[in-house]
Amino acid sequence: MTLGATLVLGMGNPILSDDGVGLLVAERLRGTSLPHGVEVLQSEVGGLRLLELVRGFTRVIIIDALKSSDEVARQPGEIVRYEAKDFKGGHRYGSAHSIGLGTVLELGDRLGYDMPADVTVFAIEAVDVETFGEELSPPVAAAAERVLGMIAAELAAAADAA
Amino acid sequence: MKKISVDPITRLEGHGKIEIFVDDDNKVQNVYFQIPELRGFERFCVGRPVEELARITPRICGVCPEAHHMAATKAIDAVFGVEVAPTGRLLRELLYNTFYVTDHTTHFYILAGPDFIMGPQSDPAARNILGVIGKVGLETAGAMIKLRAEAAEVISMIGGKQIHPVCGLPGGVSQAITAEQRDRIVEVTAAQIEFAKFTLQLFDDVVLANNDYVELIKSDAFTHETYYMGMVDENNKVNFYDGQIRVVGPDGVELEKFAGKDYLDHIAEHVEPYSYLVYPYLKSVGWKGFTDGKDSGVYRASPLSRLNAADGMATPLAQAEYERFYSTLGGKPVHATLATHWARLVELLYAAERAHELATDPEIINPDVRNIPTGIVGEGVGVVEAPRGTLYHHYKTDDKGIVTNVNLIVGTTNNNAAISMSLKKAAEGILTGGKDISEGSLNMIEMAFRAYDPCFGCATHTLPGDMPLQVTVKREATREVITSVKRNM
Numbered sequence: 001m002t003l004g005a006t007l008v009l010g011m012g013n014p015i016l017s018d019d020g021v022g023l024l025v026a027e028r029l030r031g032t033s034l035p036h037g038v039e040v041l042q043s044e045v046g047g048l049r050l051l052e053l054v055r056g057f058t059r060v061i062i063i064d065a066l067k068s069s070d071e072v073a074r075q076p077g078e079i080v081r082y083e084a085k086d087f088k089g090g091h092r093y094g095s096a097h098s099i100g101l102g103t104v105l106e107l108g109d110r111l112g113y114d115m116p117a118d119v120t121v122f123a124i125e126a127v128d129v130e131t132f133g134e135e136l137s138p139p140v141a142a143a144a145e146r147v148l149g150m151i152a153a154e155l156a157a158a159a160d161a162a
Numbered sequence: 163m164k165k166i167s168v169d170p171i172t173r174l175e176g177h178g179k180i181e182i183f184v185d186d187d188n189k190v191q192n193v194y195f196q197i198p199e200l201r202g203f204e205r206f207c208v209g210r211p212v213e214e215l216a217r218i219t220p221r222i223c224g225v226c227p228e229a230h231h232m233a234a235t236k237a238i239d240a241v242f243g244v245e246v247a248p249t250g251r252l253l254r255e256l257l258y259n260t261f262y263v264t265d266h267t268t269h270f271y272i273l274a275g276p277d278f279i280m281g282p283q284s285d286p287a288a289r290n291i292l293g294v295i296g297k298v299g300l301e302t303a304g305a306m307i308k309l310r311a312e313a314a315e316v317i318s319m320i321g322g323k324q325i326h327p328v329c330g331l332p333g334g335v336s337q338a339i340t341a342e343q344r345d346r347i348v349e350v351t352a353a354q355i356e357f358a359k360f361t362l363q364l365f366d367d368v369v370l371a372n373n374d375y376v377e378l379i380k381s382d383a384f385t386h387e388t389y390y391m392g393m394v395d396e397n398n399k400v401n402f403y404d405g406q407i408r409v410v411g412p413d414g415v416e417l418e419k420f421a422g423k424d425y426l427d428h429i430a431e432h433v434e435p436y437s438y439l440v441y442p443y444l445k446s447v448g449w450k451g452f453t454d455g456k457d458s459g460v461y462r463a464s465p466l467s468r469l470n471a472a473d474g475m476a477t478p479l480a481q482a483e484y485e486r487f488y489s490t491l492g493g494k495p496v497h498a499t500l501a502t503h504w505a506r507l508v509e510l511l512y513a514a515e516r517a518h519e520l521a522t523d524p525e526i527i528n529p530d531v532r533n534i535p536t537g538i539v540g541e542g543v544g545v546v547e548a549p550r551g552t553l554y555h556h557y558k559t560d561d562k563g564i565v566t567n568v569n570l571i572v573g574t575t576n577n578n579a580a581i582s583m584s585l586k587k588a589a590e591g592i593l594t595g596g597k598d599i600s601e602g603s604l605n606m607i608e609m610a611f612r613a614y615d616p617c618f619g620c621a622t623h624t625l626p627g628d629m630p631l632q633v634t635v636k637r638e639a640t641r642e643v644i645t646s647v648k649r650n651m
Contacts, residue, residue, distance in 0.1 A: 013221055014221065015206065015218060015221050016221075043325075044221065044325065044326065045227075045325055048268060048272070048307070048310060049310075049314075049325065051307065052310075052311055052314070103290065103291060103292065106292060107291060107292065107295075107303070110292065110295060110300065110303070111300060111303060111304050111307060112300075130201055131201040131202050132201065132202045132203050132205070132206035133202065133206065
């Protein structure tokens with residue numbers, strides 16, 4: 001990994017239906033021609049293990065599935081874009097699963113690691129992330145295509161600006 | 163009747179839910195603990211070659227993939243009826259103990275640490291890993307992160323891959339390690355022993371030196387007299403990778419000891435209409451409801467249970483710590499749920515010592531790491547001690563090794579009844595006031611829950627990066643909200 005580099009990180013679980021969308025987008029992105037200095041990785045885990053993955057990159061783009069509560073009422077396949085500032089540090093842990101991205105970023109800063117200054121998350125509203133399966137639902141599969149385009153455009157714009 | 167709901171929501175719908183029902187006098191009537199169901203696992207597995215289960219089952223959980231990989235690999239050994247090559251066995255156990263070091267360390271600093279180091283009544287905004295760092299210093303946090311990175315390095319050396327190991331094959335492992343790799347592992351595991359000792363010292367300084375904490379640990383609200391389950395070696399010492407399953411009673415006397423493959427003769431499952439998750443209990447004692455004591459078949463499987471179920475630890479430093487544990491807490495068995503945190507650190511020291519012992523075994527670099535199976539039995543059970551309890555994998559296949567049936571009992575499931583009981587008792591002991599439910603008192607109830615480190619077997623990451631918690635008190639008849647506490651929402 002080189003300083004100044006961008007990491008595109010697809011996250012999820014490949015055997016929990018729509019939860020595999022982030023991994024799929026990363027895989028598809030790998031098959032395209034990418035600007036210089038862009039690395040694409042997949043991760044099936046988060047929490048503290050994320051810290052090691054994102055260290056040293058200037059910019060990180062994460063793709064993951066999202067399941068919003070009913071009150072938020074998002075449409076399946078809806079793409080939500082978050083910035084790092086949207087992530088509060090995790091305060092409550094029911095289990096080791098739930099140390100959040102915000103905490104990971106703050107922890108890295110406190111430890112004096114080279115942490116990405118710019119973290120963007122593309123979250124795709126899922127239909128089903130609780131049934132074992134390797135297929136995406138149609139709205140999420142369609143959203144995967146759109147996210148691919150959005151990320152390619154962002155990477156190209158960043159390359160042009162540089 | 164009013165309803166108090168403690169509902170920690172992780173990234174997805176994969177969240178646990180605690181519901182506390184109180185009557186009009188604010189007396190706790192009942193507590194329900196529910197976790198979500200992941201659907202269709204067996205259907206997903208059936209029809210696949212059984213070897214694939216060692217790669218599929220680790221994906222059930224983002225926290226302990228190594229435990230599933232080991233249980234699956236052992237079950238697959240049995241399906242093919244193959245004896246494991248001695249060095250293959252050593253490498254599996256080395257990987258597994260290294261995983262324990264990282265898992266137990268993380269639990270202490272991330273989960274238990276905030277409650278004790280910051281204090282259970284402290285501001286929730288500070289009661290987290292960042293608060294812990296503020297107290298223990300950046301150096302310790304940096305050391306913990308370094309330990310995790312080095313453990314991951316060892317796991318990927320042996321496992322072939324970081325996070326989801328792929329080394330386990332019927333009859334052994336896929337690759338040997340070199341002398342250079344061995345030297346690095348010896349170095350890493352030596353450092354892990356030092357870090358485990360340091361962490362136990364920290365526990366001494368922060369928890370045991372504080373009389374309020376010791377009283378809290380020993381208090382009735384956090385005590386249950388149950389049966390205890392754990393895997394033991396031929397000397398009845400704790401072992402995570404292999405051995406027999408031993409069960410001791412609330413009096414500490416051995417009830418039974420059995421081979422993993424006979425688990426169905428010893429464990430039965432109780433079902434409640436409100437929960438899809440079953441409540442395993444000891445068949446020979448029977449289900450008597452959510453109650454403790456000698457007549458109730460409720461058992462626990464946790465770090466504390468493993469220590470209670472064994473006669474000691476197989477490594478010297480951990481054995482000394484084991485003795486101090488029981489002499490400090492008033493003899494065996496210890497029934498205090500919160501003592502699980504200390505038990506976990508005794509196990510941390512054992513795991514580090516055992517990993518070092520295995521790494522320095524001359525046979526560890528023997529290139530002969532696998533026996534090739536020559537036949538098929540068609541059924542196998544693999545059991546390991548996962549950090550959160552005894553983990554059973556049971557597979558059946560046709561004569562070509564294609565899966566026809568899968569049954570798993572995971573760590574958290576073992577403890578399902580005990581978790582409900584612990585929450586109820588903690589709620590009874592702590593929610594004595596009524597309407598004003600403080601943040602601190604709810605956290606104390608959750609401490610009973612966190613001691614088990616329940617694993618929902620689903621969430622691998624968290625979005626939007628936090629775990630919101632909503633606590634509401636409702637009047638049962640009208641659904642009128644009396645009190646509502648929201649955190650991180």
